[in-house]
Amino acid sequence: MLVSVSTISKSRTISLVRLALRDWLKEDAPTMIYIMKVLMACLLAMWLSLRFELDQPRTAMLTVAIVMQSRTGMVFAKSYYRLLGSIIGIVVSFLLVAFFAQERVLFLVSMAIWIGFCTAGSMVFRNHQSYAFVLAGYTICIVGLPATITPELTFSIGVTRISEIIIGLISASLISDLIFPQRIGDLLTAKIRRRFSDFSDMLRAMSIEKIGEESSKYAALRIVSDVFELETFRASSGLENDASRHYRLRLSMLNAEFMQVSTSFHSLEQLLRRQNSTGNPQVVEALFSLYQLLKTVISVEDRSIVNEIEARQLATALKDLRSSLQQKIDLVRKALPNSLNASERLDFESGAELLRRFVDELYVYTSTYASLGSETTEAAKDAIANHPPRLGMHFDSLAVTLAGIRGALSLAAMACLWIFADWRSGIEAITIGIITSTLYASSPNPKKTVKQFIFGAILGSVFVYICNFQILPQAHGFLMLSLAVAPAIVIASWLTTRPAFTTIGSGIFIIFLMHIGFNSAYSANPITFMNDALADLFAITTSGILYALIDLTSSGWSRRRIVKKLRELVVSTCLEQLPQRPSRLETRARDLVQRLDGGHRAANVQDKQVIDCLLSTLEIGRAVIALRDQMNEVDDIAIKLQIADCLKRIADLYTSPSSRNQIDAINSINQAVSALENIMVATKLPQFTQHQLLTMLHFIRCALLDNDSVLSLHNPNAKSREGAIYAT
Amino acid sequence: MPREIALLDALVPTLLIAFMISVMLSWAMDWLFAHLGLYQYIWYHSLFRLAVFICMFSVLGLMIY
Numbered sequence: 091m092l093v094s095v096s097t098i099s100k101s102r103t104i105s106l107v108r109l110a111l112r113d114w115l116k117e118d119a120p121t122m123i124y125i126m127k128v129l130m131a132c133l134l135a136m137w138l139s140l141r142f143e144l145d146q147p148r149t150a151m152l153t154v155a156i157v158m159q160s161r162t163g164m165v166f167a168k169s170y171y172r173l174l175g176s177i178i179g180i181v182v183s184f185l186l187v188a189f190f191a192q193e194r195v196l197f198l199v200s201m202a203i204w205i206g207f208c209t210a211g212s213m214v215f216r217n218h219q220s221y222a223f224v225l226a227g228y229t230i231c232i233v234g235l236p237a238t239i240t241p242e243l244t245f246s247i248g249v250t251r252i253s254e255i256i257i258g259l260i261s262a263s264l265i266s267d268l269i270f271p272q273r274i275g276d277l278l279t280a281k282i283r284r285r286f287s288d289f290s291d292m293l294r295a296m297s298i299e300k301i302g303e304e305s306s307k308y309a310a311l312r313i314v315s316d317v318f319e320l321e322t323f324r325a326s327s328g329l330e331n332d333a334s335r336h337y338r339l340r341l342s343m344l345n346a347e348f349m350q351v352s353t354s355f356h357s358l359e360q361l362l363r364r365q366n367s368t369g370n371p372q373v374v375e376a377l378f379s380l381y382q383l384l385k386t387v388i389s390v391e392d393r394s395i396v397n398e399i400e401a402r403q404l405a406t407a408l409k410d411l412r413s414s415l416q417q418k419i420d421l422v423r424k425a426l427p428n429s430l431n432a433s434e435r436l437d438f439e440s441g442a443e444l445l446r447r448f449v450d451e452l453y454v455y456t457s458t459y460a461s462l463g464s465e466t467t468e469a470a471k472d473a474i475a476n477h478p479p480r481l482g483m484h485f486d487s488l489a490v491t492l493a494g495i496r497g498a499l500s501l502a503a504m505a506c507l508w509i510f511a512d513w514r515s516g517i518e519a520i521t522i523g524i525i526t527s528t529l530y531a532s533s534p535n536p537k538k539t540v541k542q543f544i545f546g547a548i549l550g551s552v553f554v555y556i557c558n559f560q561i562l563p564q565a566h567g568f569l570m571l572s573l574a575v576a577p578a579i580v581i582a583s584w585l586t587t588r589p590a591f592t593t594i595g596s597g598i599f600i601i602f603l604m605h606i607g608f609n610s611a612y613s614a615n616p617i618t619f620m621n622d623a624l625a626d627l628f629a630i631t632t633s634g635i636l637y638a639l640i641d642l643t644s645s646g647w648s649r650r651r652i653v654k655k656l657r658e659l660v661v662s663t664c665l666e667q668l669p670q671r672p673s674r675l676e677t678r679a680r681d682l683v684q685r686l687d688g689g690h691r692a693a694n695v696q697d698k699q700v701i702d703c704l705l706s707t708l709e710i711g712r713a714v715i716a717l718r719d720q721m722n723e724v725d726d727i728a729i730k731l732q733i734a735d736c737l738k739r740i741a742d743l744y745t746s747p748s749s750r751n752q753i754d755a756i757n758s759i760n761q762a763v764s765a766l767e768n769i770m771v772a773t774k775l776p777q778f779t780q781h782q783l784l785t786m787l788h789f790i791r792c793a794l795l796d797n798d799s800v801l802s803l804h805n806p807n808a809k810s811r812e813g814a815i816y817a818t
Numbered sequence: 819m820p821r822e823i824a825l826l827d828a829l830v831p832t833l834l835i836a837f838m839i840s841v842m843l844s845w846a847m848d849w850l851f852a853h854l855g856l857y858q859y860i861w862y863h864s865l866f867r868l869a870v871f872i873c874m875f876s877v878l879g880l881m882i883y
Contacts, residue, residue: 249828268865268868
């Protein structure tokens, strides 16, 4: 009896241990490996710099700390841009020293201009490119400022700095490539799979009962950030060398197609929601019966598909659905009761049209996804050659200018203090001030980030004090030196792996490694150290204050700017002469919103408002583009003018939203619709064109009439509006 | 071979030039290997790349000194 009990508990213990071990391997082991890698790379960089007798091993170590990330490809990408940024910064500081070495005011003014320019650049570009601008900005402080005091040493300061940076980059790249490399490719595959299954979950969840709910808005916000995150990974994976060029092209195609398909889905959902609340229930039921077909196709054994092989089957099924959809629509149309009026019939037509567009796009998206699992076929290569999608840069120029001014101001404040108070730690303060005010310019909430950074800086100062004055004086030899610096590096790199404490970790890293007390020999002086540490804190606080004063990312002002920019996008889509492409509209609109926020929180009401505005911009914009495409097919001048008038009215409405303009726009659309429905006109147009024009116009009309739409939120006379609509 | 050469009037160690050349060479070789599909016969790609690089750099370095 006793024996059996003990065996049972023993086997249970073993299975528990095994479970714990598996958890540990999955969650904690990668973190531990990462921390070890950071430590090894730092020590390698330190050893190499000491071996080469370079002046400041700390620069090499700091470089390692900055570029180290868990994914190998990201390390390569960041290293490349760090090198580029540093070289540009050094060259510019050589130029400035050559021009203005004797005149410190002129020197500082031109430096402020350069830093303003770089801060603005870091706002315009994304991720690693943005980081290159930050570096080009603050390298000028590190190289240029000491050079003002000793101009004859500028060249050697610059060369030493670049050598140290290169040593740091090489150590970081080697360690992360050789020891337990973590490839981006695997991460990418996982992300794409998850995104597809999330999206099909969303499709499967839509039903006639749940149509009014808000769930898809959160998904939309996640989609925005996902698209840009994937783009970063894609760009970085290029440096890893094991993914082919075709694979990466297919990834960016996938991204572009995903944006389109998600917008189409949203439009479809909105249309169904509107009809559900105001339209004929029979129409809604008919449309849902069509949607049900799609739902059956995308479910495999009552779940979403999870990999590329299943996607290939799905693509075939969608192709079948696509070819048979028109017949099914005709069948459902015949079954509609005769009592429906013209407008209700149009409701059905536009719904069916949107559904058809959605199925088309979903088919394209699914087949691209499926093709990721296989080798490139010739046909796919051709498709790629015809379709080079790119995520361009779209930004609010006023916000970028203000960011530049903010960067220049923080330099000016520090420099004035340095000159007028004859401050010994002035250079130190300027350097740290510029680092913080350029580094966090593009972060979603700089105020909060800088607060965390200050906390990290204080911790870092404490660590560096203990290390410099308690431990280092007793250390002899490289081993002891390594032991002395290791604890702080381990703690800081552990903090950087926790998403909530990342900035604290990098604060510790920057302050600790900038002040660590040895060059080629021990060189720490308590008085200088205390002065510099205080100067650091002061400078960080100053840049924090400037972030709070010129707040470009989390204030109501910036949200209003973005909403306005989004409305301008609709206006330009309506009026510009250039041929419009849906993918261009998608990337422009999403890029504007992406700058607002990292996309992790949708809790706050104002954020939601911006997302609503984004979705409605995309919805209307896509419809307008489709309308303009069809307009080119029309020969009849009267119809053409009528539609051009509609576009102009819509543009007016979006330039200055008011009930007056809204009524004008809707009236104009009503006229166009009745003109198109005229038998005389209908015979002259190709049937397909007439059908497309009608459905798109009707869709826009419904969107403009929608009581829940964003335009009504910005409508000054929201109350009188209700009456106005009924009056029409 | 001189140990330092003047590049735009700045003295640069010849070893640096050798380093650059071997980086270029190893990139070219990397491209060639990836293109011919030779990497499927290699167990640890990055270690192999590093080893090849070190071989090339050492040969060039020994030619200088």
